[in-house]
Amino acid sequence: MSDRPRVHTLTETELSDRLHALAVHGATPAPTAGAQVRDRAVRRRRGRRVLVSTTVLAAAVVTLASGVLRSPAPPPPSTTAEPSVSVQQVLIDLDTHTLTVDGRSFRIGAPSPRCPIGERAVTVTAKYPVVNLAPNEIGVGRAGSRNWAVTFTDHNHQQRLLLFELTAADLPYVGEDHIFGAVGVAPASGKPVYDAVRLGAQVHIKGGQQSEEPPSNSACIDRQPIKGGH
Template sequence: MSDRQPTHPLTGAELSARLHGLAAHHAALAPTTGAQVRNRAVRRRRTRHAALAVTTLAAALIAVTTGALDALGALGSSAGPTAPPAASASHNPTPDPSSMPVQQVTVDLNSESLSVGGRRYAIAGPKDTCPIGETSVTVTAKYPTLTMPSTAGGKGGAADVRRWAVTFTDRSHHERLLRWVTDDESFALGYHTNPGAIGLGPGNGKEAYDAIRPGARVKIKGWQAPDAQPDSACPDRRPITSDR
């Protein structure tokens, strides 16, 4: 006699539950389809893209924050002293013409000489009765030829033309003759013979004329008579007019 218990027939509900369980187990063990593989790959790519976007956004945020902090630091430091830029070793400033030294000319009436640019020239000084009357003057202008104002007694006579003339402005603001050059080879240098100005000989008078520049400061040394005869007797002392 057998020991096995008699098998009871399954109900419809039990049979249905068992079939559903077998189907689920079979689906889990069944190989993955191509569509499922593609879906899983798409999900993985989307996950990687999302992570990359988050990383990029974080880096951009850090850069913006750092730039803002640097800008705030620069604004905060602008109120303080700023160190001057280092000078360029190759920079050579252009000299200012106004800072150039004034040319110095010396007239020594005692030694009858004129000194300019390291050269010394013999002169004929003014007569004692027709002194220049100045001790420091500034050269006003230079003229290759200059016609002097005529004297009352010189009307109708030959024009008094001076060559290589240099003029100055006196204390009365009159332009006057300072020096001139004669064409006479027998010109008596070393004597006081001129009626109120300085004379130079033809040998080096033009050279001295070229050496003197307008604006030069002329120092007049030596003895001069305290009083002078009138301009009628000292024609070189007469103010030069615009009619030259």
């Protein structure tokens, strides 16, 4: 008789009870050869998926670095203010009989003490190649046309002559106080002054008859309100 102990074969019920007891106590039975093969296959598939994902991510990083998918950067904010359009300044000096615009000076005839302009700061509101005027109320003075006329609107809301070109017959009036309520520009300077003075220009009138009480517009031909259509 053999001395080796007899091997006890577990029944199906006993094997099930032991596996259940191992599971309850956290133990895991040793995997079979087939389970080990399946586990290695699963790990290989997972490794391949991780490798593919890593390759795709690296390609995306390279693409972004190359600028293919890069959105254009917004322009930097401007630090330079937009240049503002300055208002043109014109000076009429009735004492020196000069008109200065854009650094150029022109000789003028000033208003008569009897018919001053009556304003010290005006804005150019209109320009006319020709305006026509009527004689004054007592029939004295040269009526007719005034060429290269520049006008302003006075404090009574009347559009009036500011300056115009004198004729050759008016040459003695250049440098004198003789014009009936406006400024006369020396002959041949009327068109250059007309072109140089812009609409909206601020005109400062210096000197002259500060204390004169102006008569009515009809008494001073060049003080007449300008009517449309002239």
